Amino acid sequence: MKYKSKESPERERKWVFLLMMFIGGYYGAFTYSIRGGVFCNAQTGNFVLLAMALGNGNWTRALYYVIPISAYCIGAFISETALNSLKKRGVVRWETILLVIEIIVVLFLGFLPENAPVQITQVLINFICSMQYNTFRQTQGEPVSTTFCTNHIRQVGVAISRLVKKNNVEESRRKLFVHSQMIGVFVLGGVISTILCRILLGKAIWFVLIPLVTVLFDLFYLDIKESVFKQ
Helix, strand or coil: CCCCCCCCHHHHCHHHHHHHHHHHHHHHHHHHHHCCCCCCCCCHHHHHHHHHHHHCCCHHHHHHHHHHHHHHHHHHHHHHHHHHHHCCCCCCCHHHHHHHHHHHHHHHHHHCCCCCCHHHHHHHHHHHHHHHHHHCCEECCEECCCCCCHHHHHHHHHHHHHHHCCCCHHHHHHHHHHHHHHHHHHHHHHHHHHHHHHHHHHHHHHHHHHHHHHHHHHHHHHHHHHHHHHC
């Protein structure tokens, strides 16, 4: 059964989610490359590293991985609370507010000196990635994640299987195209992040201001537009 959205179709435009997916890949490569070797856009890898540290009896290292995991959990809690309370109140919606928060965090992180504790970056990026994942959930009625690829890989496999069986061919092609694009831009974000980190170090984080500001202006315009129509 196709997932039905209650959101405005304008808020589900694919290009917005592709940019957010790009940002997710960028964050992951940034933190792993130059900010402590942890993945802050998703937590599966950190749970594996936590388990390995526990298995090796390295309790200090295990506690180290609790930091990004906890920040991610807190971000999900706050975003869910804000999403429910702000989604249909006032002119500016939660999605727009989240982008403003992300921009402020990215600006701050770019000003940090290279010798600053990496935990500062880890906690903040975990926090905003969690909120981003919990906020941007679907495009054109298709459930997506914008901070990791696991579900997209699964959906690609499912779509290919259905195409082979000639089951719902048109819908399966659409799913394959959407999720393949998500994976592609995620990888692209990671590639560009890795290259810029070698050149710019911590200031490479500022590159994501380009897609963030682009999406911010678009969503703010929709907020104003929808508010006018309601009056």
